[in-house]
Amino acid sequence: HETTGAVVALGPDASGIKVGTNAVVCSWVGCGSCAHCKQGNEHLCGAPNFIGVNKPGGYSDYVMVPHPRYLIELGDLDPVKAAPMSCSGLTTYSALRKFGSILKDLPLVILGAGGLGLMATGLMGKLDFAAPVVVEIDTAKRSAALKAGASAAIDPKDPDAAQQIRDAVGQPVLAVLDLVGSTETAELGLSLIEKGGRIVIVGLLGGDIRIPVPSLPLKAITLQGSYIGSPAELRELVTLLREKGLPDTPLDCRPLDQADAALSDLRAGKVIGRVILIP
Template sequence: MRAWRVTSPGPMESRPLTLVDEPIPGPGPGELLVRVLACGVCRTDLHVAEGDLPAHRPHVVPGHEVVGEVVTVRDDGAGFAPGDRVGIAWLRGTDGTCAYCRRGAENLCPASVYTGWDADGGYAEYATVPAAYALPLPSGYDDIELAPLLCAGIIGYRALLRAELPPGGRLGIYGFGASAHLAAQVALAQGATVHVLTRSPAAQRLALELGAASAGAAADPPPESLDAAILFAPVGDLVPPALAALDRGGTLAVAGIHLSDVPPLDYQRHLFQERQLRSVTANTREDARAFLRFAGEHRLRVTTTPYPLGRADRALSDLAADAVTGAAVLVPDLG
């Protein structure tokens, strides 16, 4: 099979990925082997490729938004059978016994492992996944549309939960890529007013098309105070203006796994009056299932840019340059 491996982490212009031909992997105990039908390109993949995240598995295959068809089932397969369409997401394993797992916060498990970081992911023609962490997929979407739901959608959904947006509240979204454009639709479906702050004119236009009340530049103040905000752009400089835009008691959730340094905060302006700053750390399987159920009940518009698997390096370079509208998706059979 063909697969991309991170052979020399560094800036995309240094060509950190290498396309290789190698044997199809065999599923381990309790795992599924799937043929990859589509794999979303996530900013976390970029952080892995460029070395912003420390290497957990040398020469790993990135990719954790995988739509696949089950080829082989090892052991009981958790109810999956050959021919089933399944999703492979970021969370790949937890110990199931620690205090965090026992209280329903498996995303905080110290022994957690992740697809495309600790184990090979979906920038390949085949991949494996523990059956207990494979996800059933909603109907009504094609493979390319489904792929971004498996991280961009799931983590946006968790970020929305962490932001504690009240019913009918005013939500600010900073950055408007793959995850943000899905989270915005969830919030709008729940009756929120959404204001988008992003430097990309194309993303601003998309935000307005999807129903945002306003779309402005990333560091500009929104037209009204916010009950909650989510920072999707990995830009620490945006934390102070986002906090300053919050109304009393508002919450800012930072959705990324990586963030550049945050400038000093002014307590009175940014945090006083019970404003909150919260991080988002991965997701639980229940988050994933809840979001995918929501996507099955509410048809989301998934904006994608397909790339052939053989152009994964170009897809990541375009993502690094903010030249992708919506979500980039790799398709092995595209060309």
């Protein structure tokens, strides 16, 4: 579901893009008739036809795209380096937009420095946002976060991790992006957030949290989920990156026939950044 490539053929009714054009595939294809789809939020469709999820995806030499509107021209962007934009790029871009302009002056706390965390950190520089404070248990990934532009990278296992985070932010914590989505990270975010703050949860690791209901109005906090992003947001992202360049996140390029090994490495936590499979 993270795919780029060159257009090699068009169906008889297809128009609006030329053969040979390098494009990123917007994989988030909805049913086209529900309320979400009519609002342009096909990623929230209840009966989706997602490429690479519900339909055959990019682990192949060719991929079928149902309409040219799901192909976004890359211009001069490297199609190999741009491949993660259709999911990890879009997912983090959409999540970052939910914080609004506050991130220009206020450091965001990012929980997790996997592929999404490093992507979010890199994108923040392209958006002219303040450098984030990243929280990550893995030493190598903390180092990668600093290289990607984080102002600090903190180990949540440290006994004084919460105070380290507050000190690194340097002002009340009003923005937390949870890219892990576990009981521990959600509870950490809730313990950090100050009055009027916002927590956006993207990660899907799993778990449960208990929140005293009065704390929500008394602290006036917002707890929000964010799932992928809309086709329009992907177009915005690609337009931004065609102007400012791709974020400098770690990429590990491998032949397509190494897909199984790449997935095994990912499952084992051995991947820093993203693996790119090349046919």
